[in-house]
Amino acid sequence: MNFEVLTLFPDMIRQAAGTSVIGRAVKNGRIAVDPINIRDYSCSRHMRVDDYPYGGGAGMVMEPEPVFRAVTEAKRRVGEDTRVVYLTPQAEVLTQTKVEELAGEPSLILLCGHYEGIDERVLEETVTDYVSIGDYVLTGGELGALVLIDAVSRFVPGVLGNDESADFESLQDNLLEYPHYTRPEIWHGRAVPEVLLSGDHGKVEDWRHGQSLIRTKARRPDLLRKSRRIRTIWFGDPETEAAAAALTGKLTRCGTVENYNRKTLQKRRNSMSDRDLLILVEGRSGADDPDAAARFRNLSGNGTPFFLFLGGGADDRCTADCLQSKGFCFQGAVQMDLYPPSEEAVRSAALSIRKKLERGEL
Ligand code: ADE
DSSP states (O other): OEEEEEESOHHHHHHHTTSHHHHHHHHTTSOEEEEEEGGGGOSSTTOOOEEOOTTOOSSOEEOHHHHHHHHHHHHHHHOTTOEEEEEOSSSOBOOHHHHHHHHTSSEEEEEEOOTTOBOHHHHHHHOSEEEBSSSSOOSSSHHHHHHHHHHHHTTSTTSSOGGGOOSSOGGGGTOOOOOOOOSOSEETTEEOOGGGGSOOHHHHHHHHHHHHHHHHHHHOHHHHHHOOEEEEEEESSTTHHHHHHHHHHHHOSSOEEEETTOHHHHHSOEEOOTTEEEEEEEOOOOTTOOOHHHHTTTEEOSSEEEEEEEOTTOOHHHHHHHHHTTTEEEEEEEEOOOSSOOHHHHHHHHHHHHHHHHTTOO
């Protein structure tokens, strides 16, 4: 992945991109970080790139033409259609979902402003995305660009070692990470929680999930309000299960995946609340399948949102209507090839659901 960074301080980018994990990724050719000095594209003899603001006021404004020329050069290097991200405090704050979305691009052009900002007209003409790294004002966009490069690069294959995979991050669940411990077992009189020494994988997972909830409630209650328990139900031929599990795995670390071909499950009462999110994966149906009403007779929602994923040309209307009549709120249906689904299809489906969760739209 290529990052073209348009800046007045190329050394700042060069230095930071030469060390640690990002430095290693650059050396290995997994990513390229190319600073482009906007001053090299100045229109004046004295290499000026800023001027006084029309209408008066404090500070200087970066002129449009040098920025435009620098963007044009960056596009010549990495492609005309490359997204141009302007780092500015006047934007939505960067989230893990946005990071993953940007990581799907082959290249990014990152534009760093200075002084009071950049002439609005060149922003209107070139910028595709506005990104802030937090609700505070920095002296320029370079630190923002470096934060973005670091977070996005973690998703580029080969940047992290196998042990540090960015496949699923706690924040994608709208939950903070649980606490971590290593040796010694007792340090300064503080013992490692006993459950972690039990060797019982299920108990450890439950404890970690509980700790994530406690921590998020205490430190980031705003995240918890966006968090939902993912409940996946699948039916149709057995290969559908892999697609259901892949989708669930991209949405949460602690969701459930249930096989609604099974009569025992169909018979069991299954009530969901408005804090749940139902993902229904419908594969190719066998000839002897009961209809939706029979299959879901014991399933009920309470304003529970649901998404439908359909493979093999399955028809969504019957299932969607049936669930709507049982207290579920239809959010959308996606036809996809489930046998097996491509990693890209699963990623993009999960991303669109997470965006909705993040915006509080569900
Ligand atoms: N430039 C100045 N402040 C910034 C911020 N908070 N995020 C991104 N770029 C910036």
